[in-house]
Amino acid sequence: MKETLTDPLTADKMGGLRMTKQRQVVYEVVQEMAMEHPTASAVYAKAKELMPTISLATVYNCLETLTDAHAITQVNIDREASRFCPNLQPHAHFFCAKCDSVFDVDLHHKADASEPWNLPEGSLIDEVNVAMRGVCPNCRED
Amino acid sequence: MKETLTDPLTADKMGGLRMTKQRQVVYEVVQEMAMEHPTASAVYAKAKELMPTISLATVYNCLETLTDAHAITQVNIDREASRFCPNLQPHAHFFCAKCDSVFDVDLHHKADASEPWNLPEGSLIDEVNVAMRGVCPNCRED
DNA sequence: TTTCTTTTTTAGAATAGTTCTTGATATAAA
DNA sequence: TTTATATCAAGAACTATTCTAAAAAAGAAA
Known part of the structure; x- marks a missing residue:
């Protein structure tokens, strides 16, 4: 059932x-x-x-x-x-190393996450997972 | 010391x-x-x-x-x-869901991993981590 | 409804991967 | 040398998560 x-x-x-x-x-x-x-x-x-x-x-x-x-x-x-995360749109995550918060990052218009990558010929991609680390705009000012 | x-x-x-x-x-x-x-x-x-x-x-x-x-x-x-992984070049990882193996994936010439992403204005990126899931060329043939 | 079947929930035990602790060793500095 | 520091080994401890088994809830059938 x-x-x-x-x-x-x-x-x-x-x-x-x-x-x-x-x-x-x-x-x-x-x-x-x-x-x-x-x-x-x-x-x-x-x-x-x-x-x-x-x-x-x-x-x-x-x-x-x-x-x-x-x-x-x-x-x-x-x-x-x-x-x-309840955001179902394709997006990446940005982790601020200073304040530990997480931000959603959207794709540029019509861009594709696998774009910059030289994928093995004939492979089938189900999912691209992108996580970035750095310092967020708020924390850079401090 | x-x-x-x-x-x-x-x-x-x-x-x-x-x-x-x-x-x-x-x-x-x-x-x-x-x-x-x-x-x-x-x-x-x-x-x-x-x-x-x-x-x-x-x-x-x-x-x-x-x-x-x-x-x-x-x-x-x-x-x-x-x-x-001893590969120190910037690269992504591709995980085959069928055979569980992991492949290194290189960037296209002069490409940048953060390219497709609309990063928050003023953020500083230290590291971009990219993992893909799918089926590798070998497994697709089976 | 009442009964039957299946799914979900709960609480706690178990697990896996990893980190921590402590005393012993090794290495470097003086 | 002697002294200080870094590293190692073994096992205990920790944390996030999954599993187990029994109770409860939901839906289907009668």
Whole structure:
């Protein structure tokens, strides 16, 4: 058996996923905290405010389910804890080494992430993951 | 106190790092296994053949030291174990989802990794990390 | 509805990769 | 030499995440 829609508000974004209370809470929290690119524990902390009985395991489960359903994206930088992002457009991430914040970086108009790369002839690219490190405009001024 | 050179053969690549037997072994192994992009445990396994008394902790220490000295690079894909790479040229990594191998991908002539990206005005980029997932030419034929 | 089946949740145990701690060794400086 | 510093080895500790098993919830069938 599989997915049924229960919540019309988010159904379209959930790709026909069964929408439980927990998934809804986790999804909302990821959206609210989008700018922070929260880790699983950060989502957990916030989610508990809305639903005190939710467990960390459930937060992990929901994040995985939502990721698999392409409702959110998992963002990894080095070996740090994964962060989660509701931005579904192709984009890169910029990590400021000074303030530790994460910014979404869009592609230039009509640009392609694999553009500068001399890909092996005949390879099939599913996904290009781009992470940048540096100092953000705010921190450069300090 | 800091670095002294002991091994003229690799000194240039080690950025003036104190060259101990262990670091030398680890460095050699990473070079030998470059095509495999070995993990720390893979390096450990091979290093033990050359130096049976070496410990896993030491392999981790050496890999970190060599990485900090820019003699090798640490490569991360998702949350998998880190891999290590002696290729110091700017390059991306391509991960074949079928055969699990990793390929180095070079930049096109005069191209820049940050080219397609609309970076925040005034930001300073230290490092651009590019990882691609897909199916390699070999696996596509199967 | 009531019952049956499947999915999801919870809590805690387990795991994997990595880092830390401590005492022993080795290397360099004086 | 003697002294100071850096590195090593072994194993314990840590952290993010996944797994396990039992309870709860959701949906389907009757």
